[in-house]
Amino acid sequence: QVQLVESGGGLVQAGGSLRLSCAASGRTFRPYAMAWFRQAPGKEREFVAGISWMGLSTRYTDSVKGRFTISKDNAKNMVYLQMNSLNPEDTAVYYCAAEMHPVVVVRTTLANYDYWGQGTQVTVSS
Numbered sequence: 165q166v167q168l169v170e171s172g173g174g175l176v177q178a179g180g181s182l183r184l185s186c187a188a189s190g191r192t193f194r195p196y197a198m199a200w201f202r203q204a205p206g207k208e209r210e211f212v213a214g215i216s217w218m219g220l221s222t223r224y225t226d227s228v229k230g231r232f233t234i235s236k237d238n239a240k241n242m243v244y245l246q247m248n249s250l251n252p253e254d255t256a257v258y259y260c261a262a263e264m265h266p267v268v269v270v271r272t273t274l275a276n277y278d279y280w281g282q283g284t285q286v287t288v289s290s
Contacts, residue, residue: 169281183246188260198243215234223269255286261274261279
């Protein structure tokens with residue numbers, strides 16, 4: 165069984181930064197990709213950023229390109245999301261997810277991901 169635990173959320177003013185962390189544990193944690201999703205009140209959960217576990221392939225949704233950076237530390241089983249220039253539209257619960265099936269590219273669909281964290285709240289005030 166794989167467990168994902170997010171941390172680093174909080175309240176920040178517009179223009180500020182936050183760094184989210186996702187700690188993964190499990191007997192054999194060997195994902196093919198890791199991703200961050202977010203869900204704002206009244207909206208569907210959406211893909212934010214993803215990274216291949218054994219390579220350097222990354223993928224971002226258009227609204228965060230140039231502002232957010234996803235990274236990983238394979239040795240520590242950690243995934244990070246550095247979020248800069250935050251705006252109120254970024255307010256959401258952010259979830260870490262792991263895809264355990266072989267993939268060629270980072271996928272953006274929720275159904276492709278096998279494990280999820282409990283989420284961490286990010287609130288950006290104007």
